[in-house]
Amino acid sequence: MSTETAPPSTVRVDARDKVTGTLRYGTDRVPPGMLHAALAVATVAKGRLVHLDTEAAAALPGVHLVLTHADADELTSGGFLLGGGYGFQSFQPLTGDRIAYRGQPIALVVADTLHVATEAAALVRAEYESEPGAFTLDAPGAEALVQSEAIPLPMFADVVAGDADGVLAEAATRPGAVVIDAVYDHPAQHQNPMELIGTVAEWRSAGDGGADILTVHEGTQNAGAVQHGVATQLGIDADRVEVISPSVGGGFGQKNSLQPQTALVAIAARRVGRPVKLVVPRTQVFHDSSFRPATRQHIRLAADGTGRMLAAVHEVDQQTSRHDLFPGTHTEITSRLYGIPNYRGLQRLVRTDVQTPGYMRAPYEHSAAFAFESAVDELAVALGQDPVELRLANDTDTDPVSGEPFSSRHLAECLRRGAERFGWARRTPEPGSMRADDGSRVGWGVAVGCYPGMAAPTAARVCAEPSGAVRVEVGAHEMGQGLRTAMVRTVAADLGIPAGDVTPAVGDTRALPHHLTAGSWGTAGALPAIALALAELRTALKVPEQGPVDVAAAVAATGRDSVEVEAVYTAPGQPPQVLDRLRAGLPAPGGPEHPGFVTFSWVAHFVEVRIEPTIHRIRVPRVVSVADCGRVASPTTAGSQLRGGVVWGISAALRESSEVDPRFGGFLNASLEEYPIAVNADIGEIDVDFIDTPDPMLNSLGVKGLGEVSMVGVAGAVANAVHHATGRRFRRLPIHLEDVL
Amino acid sequence: MATPVRTDETARTTAPSPPFSTTVHVGFRVNDEDVELDLDPRESLLDVLRERLELTGTKKGCDHGHCGACTVHVDGRRVVSCLTPAVQAQGTAVTTIEGVAGPGGELHPVQQAFVDHDALQCGYCTPGQVMSGIACIDEGHAGDDAQAREYLSGNLCRCGAYPGIVAAVRAVADRSEG
Amino acid sequence: MRPFAYAAPASVPEALDALVAAGPDARFLAGGTTLYDLMKLGVEAPPAVVDVHRLPELAVVDTAGPDELVFGAGARMADVAEDPVLLRDYPMLAESLAKAASQQLRTMATVGGNLLQRTRCSYFRGGAPFACNKREPGSGCSALEGIDRAHAVLGTSDSCIATYAGDWAVALIALDAVVDVLGPDGARTVALADLHHEPGSHPERETTLAAGELILRIRVPTTRTARGSTYHKIRDRESYAFALASAATAVALDADGVVTDARIALGGVATRPWRAAAAERTLVGAPLTVDTARRAGEAALAGARPGRHNGFKIELAVRTVTDALRIAGERAVQ
Known part of the structure; x- marks a missing residue:
């Protein structure tokens, strides 16, 4: 981006609060009388606690409580998010003497100050009975399961269309046909939002003779799961738990479920009778929350001599934990990128001794697209075809898996427009054939991506005030994706009122039931819910179904103090039972296969890499990305989100890997120094554009998701560009300097 | 020549000899206001700002100087407050995000x-x-x-x-x- | 963090007295970017700390003298990095500072404290369960059979392969810098080349400083050679990262382009700031070409011992020297 860029015409509605530091995140809360907590964690990778000595810790002046498995009897597991529960994993620390992974909390210390709590936690002494563990896909003791057998649910079944194996076997002998057969490795990675995981827990008397009420302040993408999960863990009614999380300092999937520390802090606060704050240190975050599991992906892809793709097989080994099966759906997108008539997917899960892995921005799609789009590039090279033309030639309007139409698919236009903006026509195909003035080798790569168009039940409330102001609440979460901005714009545009008259509110279970905000469905669920509520509001205000509304006059005409309406949106074709799940804090997304259509968001990325002479550092001076996310609900925030996805893709392709020393388990490079995410100097020009054509089927506003698809394919485009620069194919991420020396 | 502290637990009850102390009275300015605090020398400027002065605009992202989320100005220069022992703020002028907008709230x-x-x-x-x-x-x-x-x-x-x-x-x- | 007692004396003599009074495990505190960080990690646990961060005697910088550059130990890295004389006549020094850490950390950290920066080895910083002879003498070295991609290939021992993480000392050692120290037994001057130990069998002994000695200043003999110099730092990111390999190089050329003086030191690949004197000798008297530069790089890495994952550092460092000599040559005074 050059500095000539004009300031955007529309402004993020919470931008002022963010630049002044007045926006409150979960652990910004400092209630009177608050105490501080710190965790002691396991130093062995697997085994059993045989002795825990907390005497020195408890004796330290200023320490109020040392909580361990020996005295946390009221604590139970909140269950696994993908197993009918609420947690990122089913395993709850401090419920027993089992050590399932290094870094697992073994004690929580509460003290007057943070430095005393931290000092005391370091004084907790543990003795273990250690057992050998397996930490990587290939480790002895890692146990591989076929996902469709281990989790016999339709949504985790293998994708199959036609006879991929038969056609592949036939293609291998057909003159002119090309078969690509390659294995791609992706390391474990950590989300690392800048906001640390943390909780402030406060109890107060309900004053109704019933149990006390717990208020939890923490950054979460799933306040409903925290509410219901903690209630389950503590054995209290969910209506006695309030979760307040109006602003999340980045989620990226890490904060999409109940974390293990929340109930610990809640119990501690109840025991000491004062509010307690725990901010989990960054190093502990690497083990106290989920991560992107390592995968190995085997792609076989056949095309005839003209470049028509005939068949593909995509087999995935994905790491999971010993205690949970975190399923993969990598093949959901690779079966849809092209019109490949014969396709077979296979997902295997590999049990290792880690905390349960989970969602991280484009959780399957990023690594799947890296693998598949690398293979497509290999196919283009083998055929001697232009990689953009090859992709265009295999476009499809019909979902090859279900036979249903895509509700919208403007991928070809993404490719054409991106190629034009990038100047793709100037590319010379021979690897190593392009040079910069300083002698750097230049590589241009392309890749596409898609992400399922899902939607989730979402509750909304709109309240019109006599002043003409409108308050809009949604049971969803703002993690920086621009939800509040899109909410305000939707209300202001519908009622024809100034944006300044609209006040948005999210992330508060006292107001509405909250569904998990993830999978790029936040905006795609919130806006239709608001649209439904606005229709109700118009009815209640007795104003026409469309057109500007004089809110103040209309409220006055009702003779009421204010007019408040609620609505709940559900995804197309969802049964009413999903509302029960919404109210229970359980996930209930629908899609991407909706009744009569299939919805995906689409994107094309064009990447330039430069590999300098002598040292061979890989740089990415420019990227062009064009996305089809339906109608663009908020151009400013959408542009930022797409650029951010590109930054993620560059960082994943060239920087990030969570390293495992198998002698110790856990993750070795557990800091923001040693886990290198891209810095400002790593990022060059990122030019983004949108098709901005409403999806006619998914919802009334025509919006599809954007947050995740932004990243999908970037790493493939980087790897393809490196190949174009060097002639060398890298099938393992990240691509490091030493790989191209 | 007395050893001012010991590493065993009695250290807590043994007052260190001058010039050493384990509670340090510190005065500095934060966003143009005088602040006086008794500090444990372990306390970081970041934690003092957030937890004692309730200036929570300054954020903790790593606590080890790896991320910059806690950046503030000390005497007009940027530092990471997580690696600044708060006792070192003695006599300085600290500016946080809460202190950069104009008196009428106009943004910097x-x-x-x-x-x-x-x-x-x-x-x-x-x-x-x-x-x-x-x-x-x-x-x-x-x-x-x-x-x-x-x-x-x-x-x-x-x-x-x-x-x-x-x-x-x-x-x-x-x-x-x- | 363990509790500690704190003192902030008003002068260098008072600081020295205080440190002696506090016993052998007490430490001086300057910018805090290493010591306070390691105290948070529990790797360092001094019972007492003597704050020398604001002592005015330590802040003096004089780069105008005819014979030597003088850097008070308490001068901030960010300030020295922008010294006009350094920018013009000693780019390797300015760059070694400007490419270290981030501007925030450079504003805090001092040029004296930076010499004593400790390694970033994950097994050293990580504490339990990792073994580390530096952290706990005799406990072993988890890095030897571990993930050693960031570790040293020069100056290693069977006890330790931790990389010296600093940049500034690498540039200084190439220019024959010396360090003035003051301690309980008086003042002395140490060549920077003699300040750091290789790990040998005692990796916990990192420097030749005696207990209670405080670095007062760094002095660098003036040289025109440094006009043709650079500090070339290669990292996993473009900025805000420690070196995978770095090279401080300076060359002086005669009218025919023949090298009359050469300085080469390496960072990111050795257990201490690493002067490559033999590599310098290969250049003097030869024209500076890609080939002679590469040969110098190879000479600099002679004797390098690769580990499990860091073998690439040898070739990377050779190329870093080669490229750094190219840059230095382009700047050199003929």
């Missing part, structure tokens, strides 16, 4: 540029980015895009708002030069 030009260029998403790193951006311009390190990127690299942004951040800082730098 760098704050306004962050708004105008949408140089943020989740907003968690933003206070540190703004403090860094202001200092970067004051230091003369925002002369071109490449220099600004380099001198803003001590502030991680996981949302990837870097292009907007550079644009915002450069826009203000260009204006101040003109």
